[in-house]
Amino acid sequence: KVYHADRGFGLIDCPQTWNIYNKDMFFGKTVIPDGVINAGEQVQFTVKMEEKGPAVAWMCKMGAGGPNDGLIGSGRKNEPFYGVLRNWQEEKGYGHIQCDASYQAYGKDVFLFKGALQGQTVNE
Helix, strand or coil, X not given: CEEECCCCEEEECCHHHHHHHCCCEEXXXXXXXXXXXXXXXXXXXXXXXXXXXXXXXXXXXXXXXXXXXXXXXXXXXXXXXXXXXXXXXXXXXXXXXXXXXXXXXXXXXEEEEHHHHCCCCCCC
């Protein structure tokens, strides 16, 4: 939607996250791939909760080789799934994400290995 390079932040316009959080997604310059992004460029991203609310935790330009840069879900390229962490076993380092769309496609919840969290922690 917009990026203010001089101020070091921007906003992503995303209907899916708007439906959940009722706001555009804030991102700081530290999550910008290669430090360069242009308004209107399509990205995929993950969300984390910060003190002031949801914000972008990770961002990848579409078609730039991100973790979902292939055929998943319905077969549309770069289609992300959205779900809820159903359980987490810290001592074993894994958990499961409940997601209706991925369950329809694969018949089970999504396995989440601790390494996929990229250093983030799970609060129970």
